[in-house]
Amino acid sequence: QGVEFDYLVGAQIEGFDLMVQLSNAPIIIIEGDEYLTSPLDRRPKFFHYKHDIALLSGIAWDHFNVFPDFEEYKDQFKQLINLTPADGELIYCIADPLVNEAVESSSILGKKTPYAAHPAKIELGKTYLETLGGPVPVQIFGEHNLQNLHGAKKVCESLGISELQFYQSIPLFKGAAKRMELVKEKEDRAMYRDFAHAPSKLKATASAVKNQFPDRKLVAVQELHTYSSLNQDFLPNYAHTMDTADEAIIYLNPHAVALKKLKLMDEETLRNGFKRQDLRLFTDSQELKSYLLSLDYKNTNLLLMSSGNYDNMDLEGIKAKFD
Structure with a gap:
């Protein structure tokens, strides 16, 4: 403005x-x-x-x-x-x-x-603000x-x-990089990246993608990267944060854990902490990449969440699954 x-x-x-x-x-x-x-x-x-x-x-x-x-x-x-x-x-x-x-x-x-959440409605995977002047489309959700x-x-x-000026400008806002960032999409699938460094952010992001596309499967991958998230004493704060995902995956970088002088958590510990017994753990980024490449993304969204970079994992091959 x-x-x-x-x-x-x-x-x-x-x-x-x-x-x-x-x-x-x-x-x-x-x-x-x-x-x-x-x-x-x-x-x-x-x-x-x-x-x-x-x-x-x-x-x-x-x-x-x-x-x-x-x-x-x-x-x-x-x-x-x-x-x-x-x-x-x-x-x-x-x-x-x-x-x-x-x-x-x-x-x-x-x-x-x-304030609370702005009134909005979802139609065919798109969000519209409900305003006195009619629906206003936005790119975030x-x-x-x-x-x-x-x-x-x-x-x-x-x-x-003014309210009118705000509604004129907000449809152009695409969000911040790595904050619910749309990486690639086609008719029946989408790939998103999100910073999601705290339990509340992880839960909010996974829920948002699932609610936006309720008919699609959601594969959610979370890299625990910060000192807090890698600390077993903090783990109970992650309980039920990935419940909305159809498939929940955790990635831990053993080198990052060692640098923070913490103990590498095993799959059973993480399952108990997240309160999700089908949670899957990867500690090698190449194994994680191979697994993600093996998946069929028909009618599926992939959500990658981390404040890190999965040990510099190359995402190009995974992006190609969404072309």
């Missing part, structure tokens, strides 16, 4: 060469991060941003190596909320019970603006994305962007 703004965002988005810009623009949009500022400054980075508007979309326990205590982890977000100035605004997702708890326990003087979209709409409205 032609509004000048600066930005600092972690994910790559189409239309931007770099995901950081610092100029004299009157607005800066920063992707918040609760991870440590630096080895010397153990505070979350988002404490330093001095926000006027905060969008709190969810509280999902990650960074187990930094915040091993869940109560301490939640407290970081409560502190962020309390940094909202009296003339500022806190926009928060009421669908997340932890967010609700944190907001309700706060006593900020700034405006509190709740899933409950989590529709929540984020509605939160973004609230931010835009707070910045002076």
